[in-house]
Amino acid sequence: MRILHTSDWHIGRSFHGHSTMDALAEVLAALTAQVREHGVDVVLVAGDVFDSATPSGPAYTLLGDALVALHETGARVIVTSGNHDSAARLGFQARLLRDGIHVLTDPLAIGTPVTVSDDHGPVHFYGIPYLEPAIVRPLWPDAQLRTQAQTMAHAMDLVRAGMREHAGRSVAMAHCFAAGVDATAGLEREVRQGGLDVVPLDVFSGPDYVALGHIHGRQQLSEGVRYAGAPLHYSFGEQHKPRGSWLVDLDASGLAAVEWLELPVPRRLVTLTGTLDEILTEANVAAHADDWVCAVYTDELPQSDPMRRLRERFPFCALVQHQPTSSSDDGxxxxxxxxxxxxxxxxxxxxxxxxxxxxxxxxxxxxxxxxxxxxxxxxxxxxx
The missing domain is CATH 1.10.220 (Annexin V; domain 1)
Known part of the structure; x- marks a missing residue:
C-alpha cells in the first residue's frame, strides 16, 4: 500500500498581512498531481487543516476543492484535526463528504480504525485528533491527564488496544510536539517546548508508521515516526526548510520504504542583512525582486520610512527589522x-x-x- 503523509495546511493563514490562499491552492494542486503520478492509495492529513477555529467561506471552499481533487485520483483521504482547527466544525463537515474521505475528530473513536485493504490484507488507520488535556480530561476520568505526554500516551494505549482487536498492519496519525524534534526546524508558533508538553518517542511504539503533524519542517524521529511539515513557508524562520510530503510504502510485513516528495515553492523567502544602502544594491534587487523579503538593516540609527524605500525596489518586501550592530545590553x-x-x-x-x-x-x-x-x-x- 502506498501512503502520502502531509499535514499543517493552515488554510486561511496570512503571511505578514498577505493572503496565502492562491499559493496554497497551487501547492495542493501539485500535491494532488503527485498522488496521481505515484499511484497513492491513501492520503493522510495530520491536523491543522485550517488556521482558525472559525474559518472563512473561501477557506472551506479551498478545503472542499482539495479533498474532492484528491478523492478523484482514486485515493482514500483521512484527515485529523489539529490545535488550530475547531474539531466540531471540521467534524460537522465530515457528514457532508463522500465515501472515501474520512475526517476524524472524535477522541472517543481513537481506537476505532479506518480500514483500507490491499493485496496483502487490511491496513488499519487510527486517527488521534489534537487533544488538549484540560478539555478531554472529563472523557477519561480514571486517567491522569495533566500534560500532553500523559494524554498522548493514553491515546496511544487506545490505539494499541484497537490493534489487538484488528489484526493486520497499522498506521497512526497524531498532532503534537514529540521528543527529538530539531529546535531549528521552524517550530509552529504555539508549540510548547516546556518539558511537560513534550511527548516521549517511545509513546508511539506499535504501529508500522506514525504520521505526525504540528511541526512545520520535515522531521524523521525514527524510521517509522515522522513529521511531514507544512506545504507552504509560513514564516521567515522556515525559509531554508524544504516543503513536501512523505511517500510511504507498506508491504506484507509492514513498513517497506519512505521517500521525500518535494513540493514547489510559489515564492521564495529570503532574509537580507546589512545597512539599508547595502540591501538596496542593484545586485540584491536583480536577485530578489520576485521574492518575499525580510530586510534586517544594521544602520546605527533608524532610517526614514524604510519599508517604502524597500518596496520601491522589492515589491514583495514583507518585513523590516532594525538591528544596529552595536546595541547595548541593559538587562x-x-x-x-x-x-x-x-x-x-x-x-x-x-x-x-x-x-x-x-x-x-x-x-x-x-x-x-x-x-x-x-x-x-x-x-x-x-x-x-
Whole structure:
C-alpha cells in the first residue's frame, strides 16, 4: 500500500498581512498531481487543516476543492484535526463528504480504525485528533491527564488496544510536539517546548508508521515516526526548510520504504542583512525582486520610512527589522527577548516572575496554580 503523509495546511493563514490562499491552492494542486503520478492509495492529513477555529467561506471552499481533487485520483483521504482547527466544525463537515474521505475528530473513536485493504490484507488507520488535556480530561476520568505526554500516551494505549482487536498492519496519525524534534526546524508558533508538553518517542511504539503533524519542517524521529511539515513557508524562520510530503510504502510485513516528495515553492523567502544602502544594491534587487523579503538593516540609527524605500525596489518586501550592530545590553532587552521566545502562556508568566524576582521563577505550588488557572481558561474558551 502506498501512503502520502502531509499535514499543517493552515488554510486561511496570512503571511505578514498577505493572503496565502492562491499559493496554497497551487501547492495542493501539485500535491494532488503527485498522488496521481505515484499511484497513492491513501492520503493522510495530520491536523491543522485550517488556521482558525472559525474559518472563512473561501477557506472551506479551498478545503472542499482539495479533498474532492484528491478523492478523484482514486485515493482514500483521512484527515485529523489539529490545535488550530475547531474539531466540531471540521467534524460537522465530515457528514457532508463522500465515501472515501474520512475526517476524524472524535477522541472517543481513537481506537476505532479506518480500514483500507490491499493485496496483502487490511491496513488499519487510527486517527488521534489534537487533544488538549484540560478539555478531554472529563472523557477519561480514571486517567491522569495533566500534560500532553500523559494524554498522548493514553491515546496511544487506545490505539494499541484497537490493534489487538484488528489484526493486520497499522498506521497512526497524531498532532503534537514529540521528543527529538530539531529546535531549528521552524517550530509552529504555539508549540510548547516546556518539558511537560513534550511527548516521549517511545509513546508511539506499535504501529508500522506514525504520521505526525504540528511541526512545520520535515522531521524523521525514527524510521517509522515522522513529521511531514507544512506545504507552504509560513514564516521567515522556515525559509531554508524544504516543503513536501512523505511517500510511504507498506508491504506484507509492514513498513517497506519512505521517500521525500518535494513540493514547489510559489515564492521564495529570503532574509537580507546589512545597512539599508547595502540591501538596496542593484545586485540584491536583480536577485530578489520576485521574492518575499525580510530586510534586517544594521544602520546605527533608524532610517526614514524604510519599508517604502524597500518596496520601491522589492515589491514583495514583507518585513523590516532594525538591528544596529552595536546595541547595548541593559538587562531590559534580554527580558524582552525572553518574552519573544516564549511560546506558551505558562512560559510568559515564568519569564515575568523571573524578571521581577531577580531570577527566581515560580515555586512548585505556584506552577500548579498557574497550570490550573490556564486549564480553566482553556475549558471556558472551549465552551464559547
Amino acid at each position: 531590559h532587552l534580554s527580558y524582552v527577548e525572553r518574552l519573544h521566545g516564549a511560546v506558551s502562556d505558562s512560559e510568559r508568566i515564568e519569564a515575568f516572575l523571573e524578571h521581577v524576582r531577580a531570577g527566581h521563577g515560580p515555586t512548585v505550588l505556584e506552577s500548579e496554580l498557574i497550570r490550573d488557572v490556564l486549564d480553566e481558561r482553556v475549558r471556558d474558551e472551549a465552551l464559547v
